[in-house]
Amino acid sequence: MTNQYQKLVNTGPAREVAKRLGLPRPAELRRFSPGEPLVPGPVLVLGSGASADPVAEQLLAWGLDVYRHQPQGRRLGAVVVAYDDVAHPGDLADVALELGPAVRQLAPSGRVITLSRPARVRDEPAVAAARRGIEGLLRSLARELRGGATGNGILLTDGVGADAPSAVAALRFLLSGRSAYVDGQFLTVGTDAGKAPEDWDRPLAEKVAVVTGAARGIGAAIARVLSRDGARIVAVDVPAAGGALSSVANEVRGTALQLDVTRADAGHLILEHALERHGGLDIVVHNAGITRDKLLANMDEARWKSVLAVNIESQLRMNEAFLDAGRDGLRIVSLASTSGIAGNRGQTNYAASKAGVMGMVEASASDFAELGGGINAVAPGFIETEMTAKVPVATRAVARLLMPSLMQGGLPVDVAEAIAFLASDAAAGINGETLRVCGQSLIGR
Structure with missing residues (x-):
């Protein structure tokens, strides 16, 4: 949805007026477009961790200008910090103090990315303190960045190197415009699984992808992005949305399946359609969802049960069907x-269902991994959709300006880009995780 305030304060005479008055000026975010440069300038690699050299070599292989010391007089497209060797909080200082001046040279929509190890219960206290310290450092720095720049981290579990396929894929995703609204987040790479695509602009080539709730909004955006990335699409939605669903399916040259996902046999029907019409099933995006908001004191049984039925119980049943079918x-x-x-106030039913999704993903990860697959979740924050467009203009404007880092809502395409990344074979080493796409608008982990 169009943000008129953003356009006004970033163009023409109003830009200078806003600057003089100290008004917030949300930047236009750099979003992915095939053929565009991966980053808007050279990349500086800091730190002496084991990940530093492999990362520098990978960046060079992508045709980027790479520096190990800050270049004078050049705007940086990104800074990558190898923090995977820290063993004590004192180890953070030297690189952090190098990072500070580098941030001043960061170009609009630049990136800061850390590579480190997750803290574990069995770690020595000093090691755990240092590793968790990186998380606090990165999230706080992300709130200091301006001009559409973002800060995110990659956590490499024991035995996983920076050259692991999913670590490389995560690095590329976070550097690119695909991660425009991902800020202050960490992606955990748990295994060496995965493989790089032949074409990074079409990482889902020849995959068959099912998208539920695909008739409009975020679901339609997911279908478009997955199709752009090479996937053949099965667009699923309720019969009442049949007209809009057909339009989306035709647009992406896929097929439409009118189906209520709460049906007991929904998973079997989806699998049957995908196999008959496309010859396989590689990706399922559980996007279908509803809201029936009410304060809990005023909540009735129908509102509560309908939200849980669509948002989480349907996914559990469909996943059981896919696992039973042994879809490798x-x-x-x-x-x-x-x-x-x-x-969120007035959303006890919705929040319960969405927290349930994250619990399901964590608990199901090993089951899907046994079949060579995986399951993850994406948690959107304030996304500009038809639904949010109905919120009063003043309320929406205040909500955007209260975003601490990017000062704006995200777009459906931002959610779709994160889903496309997690759906790719390159991300196979990421499993059971929830990635927030919220512009760092949320307090909490």
């Missing part, structure tokens, strides 16, 4: 929500 390599991405993390 199937990758699932479910839509959660930041409401399920931080809660």
Whole structure:
């Protein structure tokens, strides 16, 4: 949806007036477009961790200008920090103080990315303190960045190197415009699984992808992005949305399946359609969802049960059907929500369902991994959709300006880009995770 305030304060005479008055000026975010440069300038690699050299070599292989010391007089497209060797909080200082001046040279929509190890219960206290310290450092720095720049981290578990396929894929995703609204987040790479695509602009080539709730909004955006990335699409929605569903399916040259996902046999019908019409099933995106908001004191049984039935119980049944069918390599991405993390007034039913999605993803990861696949979730924050467009203009404007980092809502395409990344074979080493797409608008992990 168009943000008129953003356009006004970033163009023409109003730009200078806004600057003089100190008004917030949300930047136009750099979003992915095939053929565009991966980053808007050279990349500086800092730190002496084991990941530093492999990362520098990978960046060079992508045709980027790479520096190990800050270049004078050049705007940086990104800074990558190898923090995977820290063993004590004192180890953070030297690189952090190098990073500070580098941030001043960061170009609009630049990136700061850390590579580190996750803290574990069995770690020595000093090691755990240092590793968790990186998380606090990165999230705080992300709130200091301006001009559409973002800061995110990659966590490499024991035995996983920076050259692991999913670590490389995560690095590329976070550097690119695909991660425009991902900020202050960490992606955990748990295994060496995965493989790089032949074409990074079409990482889903020849895959068959099912998208539920595809008739409009975020679901339609997911179908378009997955199709752009090479997938053949099965667009699923309720019969009442049949006209809009057909339009989306025709647009992406896929097929439409009119289906209520709460049916007991929904998973079997989806699998049957995908196999008959496309010859396989590689990706399922559980996007279908509803809201029936009410304060809990005023909540009735129908509102509560309908939201849980669509948003989580349907996914559980469909996943059981896919697992029972033994679909090798199937990758699932479910839509959660930041409401399920931080809660939201009047959404006890919705928040319960979306927190349930995250619990399901964590608990199902090993089952899908046994079949060579995986399952993850994406948790959107404030996304500009037809639904949010109905919120009063003043309320929407205040909500955008209260975003601490990017000062704006995200777009459906931002959610779709994160889903496309997690659905790819390159991300096979990422499993059971929830990635927030919220512009760092949420307090909490």
